[in-house]
Amino acid sequence: MSAGASLPVARIEAAPPRRPGARIALLLALVALALVPVLASGIGAPFLIVTATRILIFAIAALSLDLVLGYGAMVSFGHAAYVGLGAYAVAILSAHGIHDLLVQSAAALVVCALFALVTGAISLRTRGVYFIMITLAFGQMAFFFMVSLSAYGGDDGVSLDHRSRVLGARLIEGDVALFYLALGVLAVVFVALRLLVASRFGRVLRGIRENAVRMEAIGFPAFPYQLTAYVVAGAIAGLAGVLLANQAEFVSPAYMSWQRSGELIVMVVLGGMGTLVGAVAGAAALIAVEEGLAHFSEHWRLGLGLMLVLLVLLARGGIAGLTARLRGGRAA
Amino acid sequence: MxxxxxxxxxxxxxxxxxxxxxxxxxxxxxxxxxxxxxxxxxxxxxxxxxxxxxxxxxxxxxxxxxxxxxxxxxxxxxxxLARSFQITSLLDGFSVLDNVALAVQARSGSSFRFLRPVAGDRRLNGEAMAALDRVGLADRAGRRAGSLSHGEKRQLELAVALATGxxxxxxxxxxxxxxxxxxxxxxxxxxxxxxxxxxxxxxxxxxxxxxxxxxxxxxxxxxxxxxxxxxxxxxxxxxxxxxxxxxxx
Incomplete structure (x- = not known):
């Protein structure tokens, strides 16, 4: 069973590139990102650290969605639910006096993986538009569940007294420390997904994206592989939620609304589906544009819409495809 | 019999x-x-x-x-028992070699392995090359399947069926x-x-x-x-x- 309709995935190549320069470029990007807090303080704009942290957190969420959407050909329209569940793992455990980041993260991983396992197993019995609708429905169920949970703020959400502790220490109370934590998680997730996509499992997943019938004819049923990818992605999105709760020191059902799920899809499409670098670039672009355009006009979404239309029409591989074409090479 | x-x-x-x-x-x-x-x-x-x-x-x-x-x-x-398709049905974005190596992979070991890169797996690629050799496509191994001529795609279909074992x-x-x-x-x-x-x-x-x-x-x-x-x-x-x-x- 293939859940996806045929997607305009960046079909430029099936396997991630093994260019020798790619690893160096990624390392340089990591170093550049690590310098952001220093530069932001240097130019007297520490608020940029907060923006950058949000970019990193949403990049993690977008990466996980890219595994489902870009590599697994499953158009999940409920991915924000996992971010929200991860955030609520922090809020609810904190409310009961459990402030440890590791415990909260473990809880988020387990809850999100289970939610993905159950809803994914049901959703993957459908295809195409129905898959989109059913993942949307499950996302909305999670949303309304949290809205009705008045013990934890209900519709209004709940503020955290303080950020999570690491073995009792206030390690991430400062914005700079949280930035580096988010960067570290992003780097680990990025590398792990890069390996996964190129592994035996990843090749089967990409094969199912290309031609599910062919894969079945050589002995690979789509269901277990797509479901596994769905569960892995849900768990990773939960981690993003843990970080988001700590960044905002506030959690509300709005984190898991369908608009948020839509934004995650926009990030992945904007950056270039099926390219990990693209998911990160898409998250950065969307949040930067949001905050940038919001300065100019409250109608910033109009500008964003125009940019999206142009990008989809002119550069179907997203940002990753566009830069690749400008370099005259292939998408990274 | x-x-x-x-x-x-x-x-x-x-x-x-x-x-x-x-x-x-x-x-x-x-x-x-x-x-x-x-x-x-x-x-x-x-x-x-x-x-x-x-x-x-x-x-x-x-x-x-x-x-x-x-x-x-x-x-x-x-x-x-394996089949080929009347209308060519390949993984067009994959290399010719990877199309066949996937069929080998399907019958050799679990594919729930997540970390080691598969592209350089010598055993899978070796068996895939043997199948390609048999259908006369060995020199096309590195090409994208979608870029082959129609006749070559038919040959590749046979190589994939062969590689299922x-x-x-x-x-x-x-x-x-x-x-x-x-x-x-x-x-x-x-x-x-x-x-x-x-x-x-x-x-x-x-x-x-x-x-x-x-x-x-x-x-x-x-x-x-x-x-x-x-x-x-x-x-x-x-x-x-x-x-x-x-x-x-």
């Missing part, structure tokens, strides 16, 4: 239309059994039923004695859409496959069928009207009337 594939009273209807109507046939190990018939005779439906892509409404399919009627496509491939290959019109030169190459290739595999061949190219088949069955309106060695089938009056017609007279 017990047949490798044994089909008894197989049925399939779409509404009131019986597409497969009480089909029985045996395929002995090592033989090439051709299934011919005019357009709309139900040949492709029969292949779908044999490969597990379509459910049968009645009857029984046995592979080496085991009843596989209720098994899905994946389970049948694991038991040694199946004993019995169901080939759905392997010569479809090929020119005379490509077709001659593929016929040579099928003759070579006969030496190692049991083949069920659906084909429209009568010259090729009569050159290759050990036995054949003629399907008309979902029924087998004749079955036997090519010469006997060619001489069968019912076949001449129903199918070969003037052309073969």
């Amino acid at each position: 017990t047949p490798l594939l044994s089909v008894r009273h197989l049925r399939k209807s779409y509404g009131a239309l019986a597409v497969t109507d009480d089909v029985s046939l045996d395929v002995a190990p090592g033989e090439l059994h051709a299934i011919i018939g005019p357009n709309g005779a139900g040949k492709t439906t029969l292949i779908h039923q044999l490969s597990g892509a379509a459910r049968s409404d009645g009857g029984e399919i046995r592979l080496a004695g085991e009843n596989i009627t209720r098994l899905g496509m994946v389970a049948r491939v694991r038991r040694g 199946a004993r019995l290959l169901l080939l759905d019109e392997p010569l479809a859409g090929t020119g005379p030169e490509e077709s001659a190459r593929l016929v040579g290739l099928l003759r070579d496959l006969k030496a190692t595999h049991t083949l069920v061949l659906i084909e429209h190219d009568m010259a090729a069928v009569f050159a290759l088949a050990d036995r054949m069955s003629v399907l008309v309106y979902g029924r087998v009207i004749a079955s036997g060695p090519p010469d006997a089938v060619r001489a069968d009056p019912a076949v001449r009337a129903a199918y070969l017609g003037e052309e073969a007279a």
Whole structure:
């Protein structure tokens, strides 16, 4: 069973590139990102650290969605639910006096993986538009569940007294420390997904994206592989939620609304589906544009819409495809 | 000798239309059994039923004695029955080598391995290269499958079927859409496959069928009207009337 309709995935190549320069470029990007807090303080704009942290957190969420959407050909329209569940793992455990980041993260991983396992197993019995609708429905169920949970703020959400502790220490109370934590998680997730996509499992997943019938004819049923990818992605999105709760020191059902799920899809499409670098670039672009355009006009979404239309029409591989074409090479 | 594939009273209807109507046939190990018939005779439906892509409404399919009627496509491939497609169905964005290596991967070890890169796996690639070599595509291994010529894609289909490790290959019109030169190459290739595999061949190219088949069955309106060695089938009056017609007279 293939859940996806045929997607305009960046079909430029099936396997991630093994260019020798790619690893160096990624390392340089990591170093550049690590310098952001220093530069932001240097130019007297520490608020940029907060923006950058949000970019990193949403990049993690977008990466996980890219595994489902870009590599697994499953158009999940409920991915924000996992971010929200991860955030609520922090809020609810904190409310009961459990402030440890590791415990909260473990809880988020387990809850999100289970939610993905159950809803994914049901959703993957459908295809195409129905898959989109059913993942949307499950996302909305999670949303309304949290809205009705008045013990934890209900519709209004709940503020955290303080950020999570690491073995009792206030390690991430400062914005700079949280930035580096988010960067570290992003780097680990990025590398792990890069390996996964190129592994035996990843090749089967990409094969199912290309031609599910062919894969079945050589002995690979789509269901277990797509479901596994769905569960892995849900768990990773939960981690993003843990970080988001700590960044905002506030959690509300709005984190898991369908608009948020839509934004995650926009990030992945904007950056270039099926390219990990693209998911990160898409998250950065969307949040930067949001905050940038919001300065100019409250109608910033109009500008964003125009940019999206142009990008989809002119550069179907997203940002990753566009830069690749400008370099005259292939998408990274 | 017990047949490798044994089909008894197989049925399939779409509404009131019986597409497969009480089909029985045996395929002995090592033989090439051709299934011919005019357009709309139900040949492709029969292949779908044999490969597990379509459910049968009645009857029984046995592979080496085991009843596989209720098994899905994946389970049948694991038991040694693989198919090729009438309309080329490849992973166009993958390299030629990776198309075949995936078929090898499907039968060697778990694919729930997440960290080690698979592209450089020597054992998978080695077996894939052997299959490519056999169909004459070894020099195309690094190309994108989508960039191959039509004839080369047909060769790649055969390499993928070979790489599944199946004993019995169901080939759905392997010569479809090929020119005379490509077709001659593929016929040579099928003759070579006969030496190692049991083949069920659906084909429209009568010259090729009569050159290759050990036995054949003629399907008309979902029924087998004749079955036997090519010469006997060619001489069968019912076949001449129903199918070969003037052309073969």
